[in-house]
Each structure stands twice: as structure tokens, then as C-alpha cells.
């Protein structure tokens with residue numbers, strides 16, 4: 110099949126978050142998912158100088174019509190793809206296609222999820238009156254939520270490749286180290302570091318660096334996963350604007366070019382996961398790398414969905430950043446750490462920065478911050494960045510290691 | 523004591539399985555065109571897309587593919603933590619999920635992937651005998 114090469118057919122021209130991410134509820138303020146969306150869209154509009162009225166395409170996980178009505182706009186490209194945490198990488202892929210084919214010039218991808226404040230409020234998949242026939246055949250067996258399922262993949266990885274719980278724990282430790290460089294990270298600091306400039310933030314007594322032993326000793330959730338192998342549950346909103354190259358070059362913001370994009374899927378139910386040590390990121394990244402004309406060896410950094418340590422390790426292998434079975438080594442050997450050869454999850458990840466249930470937007474915001482040189486100044490060594498990266502592979506994972514979206518992003522020199 | 527854990531939902535596509543389970547049989551769907559057994563029960567063969575499917579009685583034997591130990595649970599399952607959940611490779615092909623028996627959840631390092639397992643059924647209500655798998659001697 111001969112396809113148009115979409116590479117560099119659009120750029121992410123700005124990224125922004127909602128006003129209060131993390132646990133706004135603890136400051137006596139219950140922020141709804143809709144508020145997170147609207148704040149983030151308003152913020153990214155102001156940041157880029159693109160008026161909300163210029164938005165022609167709207168991309169979100171099911172919210173698009175509600176958002177457009179609320180904003181008083183009438184987009185002519187509407188996408189509500191909702192396939193878990195990777196939806197936002199997939200939205201960017203779709204926006205790239207819509208822009209490169211000339212249907213629209215400007216798209217917004219939006220995320221709002223009060224994952225903590227409205228926890229237990231239900232929502233996930235209810236009301237259809239039908240259950241996946243696969244889920245009917247697993248519902249009897251006492252698994253509750255993502256960690257209870259992902260643990261099966263980690264055990265299989267350990268069996269197949271001889272990886273150990275300690276190997277995976279290094280991912281938590283290194284990711285927490287990155288969080289110490291990001292004041293927006295929930296696990297940025299502990300009470301003993303209260304003198305660190307925090308703005309109005311309350312120091313997090315549970316924050317600060319951790320050790321491998323801390324990870325091993327943390328409360329067990331589903332063996333071999335302890336709490337510190339698992340992502341946070343927080344509130345978050347974020348939005349990015351994707352625009353045609355001519356517009357991208359005319360703005361005051363630095364563009365981050367979409368060199369490659371791909372998406373793929375494996376299963377809905379984990380019961381159908383052929384290989385518990387592999388995800389469809391092998392396919393989505395192959396598509397993205399080919400479009401970009403770049404490979405894993407060309408990547409300066411990576412942003413990898415880390416719902417759990419095992420998600421990050423397996424995904425690193427699927428993206429070609431490490432050999433099969435050796436994903437943990439990137440963290441264990443320091444490559445992924447601050448100052449390392451291949452910085453990974455520079456924001457502190459879903460493990461220590463923020464994870465609202467779907468983490469794909471947090472990946473996009475961080476990719477934009479790093480490649481555009483607009484990370485907060487004064488904390489990172491390199492002004493405006495945690496790294497000096499110009500290329501980044503971003504991979505979202507949705508469901509239970511099910512769907513994936515990969516982006517290869519590059520900045521101007 | 524009444525069964526206090528989730529009871530699977532049933533429909534036309536999987537009723538023969540539950541009918542067999544009442545008699546202690548592990549019934550499996552098989553495609554008459556390509557001959558492949560698939561699990562879970564479907565409306566169409568996922569290998570060749572034939573809709574001509576039949577049910578066969580399985581051996582009730584398989585191998586442990588992978589597992590986890592659940593320490594956090596709700597409802598009736600909360601009373602049983604820790605317990606081992608697992609995926610089973612059926613001798614006939616494809617894979618089932620279960621709560622695994624015949625293993626010590628407090629010694630996960632002793633649980634052997636590849637171990638031989640056999641099915642057994644627990645009666646949950648008049649219509650439902652739920653299959654569970656147990657590690658057995660070779």
C-alpha cells in the first residue's frame with residue numbers, strides 16, 4: 110500500500126496543563142474533569158496565541174462534542190477515540206493525518222480527568238448493558254483493576270528472561286530521581302526539603318528520593334508488584350495544539366515536529382494477550398520510525414508510559430531501545446537517569462509525577478516542554494530543559510498492555 | 523455458605539459451556555472449518571472467520587502459563603487474600619484464566635510456570651459451576 114508520507118506534515122506548537130494538577134481536592138477545591146479540559150485549552154490558546162475560535166479539529170477521549178459546545182466553537186473535524194492512556198498519542202496521529210491531507214489547519218487535543226477527586230465515582234464502561242464476552246470468562250477470578258492484571262506480565266517476563274523484582278525496582282528509583290528535578294511532580298520533595306521553592310505547594314511528606322529497598326519493602330498490591338511499582342492516581346488536565354507547518358513557523362512558540370506517528374492494538378481482554386512480554390508498541394513504533402526515517406538509535410530521549418514498572422520495561426524493549434528481556438537495564442545501568450545516555454521519563458513519570466488514569470497527555474506535555482526548551486528554568490542544569498534532546502520517541506499504552514500509540518518528535522536545531 | 527463472589531454472566535454464545543460445567547465437563551468451542559479451539563466462546567472463529575462452530579469436551583488439563591498473587595481485593599474475594607490468579611495454557615490450545623489451587627500464595631517463588639494443572643468445578647448457584655484449576659503431580 111503506497112501511502113502519503115505524513116512526516117513533518119504538522120507540528121505540536123504548544124502544550125499546557127490545567128491550573129491545578131495532582132490533588133487539588135486537598136486544597137479544598139474539587140476540580141471537575143470538564144474544568145481541567147477548559148483550563149488546559151484556555152492555557153494552550155494563550156500560550157500559542159492561537160485563538161480558541163481558530164480551532165477546526167477537536168480530539169479527546171469522548172469529550173469532543175461537549176467541549177466544542179462549551180467553548181462555543183463548531184469544529185469540522187471531530188475525533189473521540191477513547192482507547193485508554195495511549196488515546197492522546199493516537200489523537201496526534203489522527204490530527205497529523207487530518208492536517209497533512211488539508212482538511213484542517215489547527216487541531217486541539219484535550220485531556221481532563223479528575224482521576225483522584227472523583228475516584229470510585231464509576232464511569233469505566235458502565236451503562237452499555239453488555240459485557241465483553243472475554244470479560245464474562247474472567248470476572249469470576251478475583252482480579253481488581255490494572256495492577257492485579259499487569260502482575261501476570263511481570264511474572265512471565267521474570268520467568269522468560271530471568272529479570273528480577275530488583276531489576277524492575279530500579280525503574281521506580283530512577284523515575285523518582287527525575288521527579289526531584291520537576292517541582293510539578295507529586296513526588297518532588299519531602300518535608301525535609303521544605304525550603305525548596307514550591308510556590309504555593311505543600312511539601313509532600315511522601316515525596317523525595319527512594320531506594321531499591323524502599324520499593325521492595327513497600328506495601329504489596331499484587332505480587333510481584335508493590336505500591337512503588339505502581340503509578341500514582343491524581344487529577345490532571347492538559348492540551349496541545351497541532352498545526353500546519355506554515356502556521357507553526359509563524360507563531361511565537363517553538364514548534365515540535367511530528368516526524369513519525371503510528372498506532373496499533375493487540376487485545377481488549379488480557380486473556381487474549383498472546384505474548385505476556387510483548388505489546389503492540391513493536392508495530393506502532395515500527396510505523397512511526399519508518400515514517401520518520403529514523404530509528405531507536407537516533408533518539409536522544411524517550412517518554413514511555415509507566416503505569417507500572419513492567420509497562421516501562423516491556424515498552425522500552427518494544428521501541429527497540431533495549432534488547433528483548435533487557436528493558437530494565439536502561440534504568441539499572443543509569444542510561445535512563447539524569448545525566449545518562451538516554452534520558453527516560455524526565456518529568457518523573459506516571460510513577461512519581463502524575464497519573465490521572467490515562468497518562469498519554471502528560472507524555473505529550475513533557476515531550477513539548479523538553480524539545481521546545483520550555484521546561485521551568487533554574488532547576489534542570491540546562492536552561493529550560495532537563496536534557497539537551499532534539500529527538501524523542503513517545504509511546505502511550507492503553508488498556509491492559511493492549512493499545513499503543515507512538516510518536517517520533519523532533520525539534521528545530 | 524452461599525457463594526459470595528462474582529458469578530459469570532451467561533449468554534447464548536457460552537451456554538453450552540455452562541451446561542457442560544454442571545456435569546463436570548470442560549466444554550470448549552472449536553471451529554469446524556479450521557479445526558482450531560478458541561477460548562473464550564465467540565460468535566465467529568478468530569482464526570478463519572467461519573461462523574460454523576461446535577463444542578467439544580476438553581481434557582481438562584493444561585499448563586501454567588503465568589500467575590500473580592493478589593493481596594488487594596474486594597467483596598467475597600477480600601476474605602481470601604492472598605490468593606494466586608493465573609493463566610492456563612489448555613492442552614487443546616488457547617488460554618483460560620483462573621484462581622489457581624494447589625499452590626502456596628506465600629511462596630510465589632516456589633510456583634512453577636509450566637506446571638501441570640487440572641480443572642475442577644465449584645458450584646456457585648443452580649446454573650453455575652465455575653471452573654478452577656489446580657496444580658497436580660506430573
Ligand SMILES: [Zn+2]
Pocket residue numbers: 553554555556557558567568569570571572
Ligand atoms: Zn476457524
